[in-house]
Every structure is written in C-alpha cells, then in structure tokens.
Amino acid sequence: MESIAWMAWTPATAAFFGVIAALLALMTLLAVKRPETPRVGVLAIPTTRGDRLFISLLGAAFIHLAFIALAGTAPLGTLPVGEGLEVSRLWIATGLSLLWAAAVFRWV
Template sequence: MLALTLGAMTWLAIAYPEAERVGILRIPTTRGDRLFLSLILAAVIHLAWIALVGAETLATLPVGEGIEVSSLWLATAISLVSAVAIFRTV
C-alpha cells in the first residue's frame, strides 16, 4: 500500500508540479509534507486504537471457513478521513 501511495505521489509530482501552500498551520507545506503528517497521524491513530480498544474480531464473514474482520479496519477508516482532511486543509 505504501508503494502504491508513493507511486501515486510521484505521478502527481510529474503530472502536476507542486507549489508550496499555506494552510491552517500557517507554514508553507508541500505534498510530501502533508503525506508525512498523514502517515504519522495514521500510526498514532492505530497505536491509540490498539491501546484503547484492541484488535479483537468485529465480525466473521461467512466465506469458506469464515474470514474474521478486525476492529482495526475502523481505525484505518478514521486514518483515511484524517488524511483527506490533512491534504485539504494543511
């Protein structure tokens, strides 16, 4: 997933040359800065989720012997929403 993200960021840098942008932090940031912030925040969200909620099974899908769905998928969804917010506002 990280390789896909870096590939997309490279393509964006080539197709749409970036310019520094000033967002809510009031400092100039580039796409790379915003990616770094979103990855750090995703790590913090997942670690906090594991500490507070745990990674227990949320559901078992009726496929084959049953595929277990971890509650970490909710932390991943929160991380994706926060990454979009960072890319839009920072």
C-alpha cells in the same frame, strides 16, 4: 545474519507497503507532470504534497496505536465465507485514518 522470522509478513502487511509504494510513485509522477507551489494551511507553514502525505501517514500510525491501546484487536465478528472470515476492529481505525488523511490533504 539475524533471523527475521518475528516479522509479520502477512498479505495485509504486503498490501500496506504496496499502497505506500504506489503513493510515492504517484507523488513522484505528479511532481514531474504538475509541479506544485507550497501552500499554507491551518498549520501556518508552507506544505507540499509530500509533506501532507508524511503528516497523514504519521497520524495514521498514531491513530492505529491509540485504537489498539484503547479498544484492542478482538474481532468484531465473523463473515460466513469459507471457514469464517474474521472482521478486525482495526478496520475502524483504518476508516478514522482515511478521514484524517482526507482532512490533512484538504486543510493542511
């Protein structure tokens, strides 16, 4: 069996996968309780909630990768909490990803 020690299982990674699991569970409940008919947005193709979730997650991945390539991951600053809590630049990419997701769910 190969070692998976290289994987970065941090609290942030766990939270990320936890949120995705919660979104998928919510989408499943919505599909059962309130069936949706596909709608046509700016892409001019019919999309469902699941399609829009996939498009927003894919876009978020590209936004984060581009942000890391262009701006790096150096901390923005340190908060005076405990021994100092660093604030990552990736929070900016996360904010951009949330704006992207809101736009996708609104107009796609």
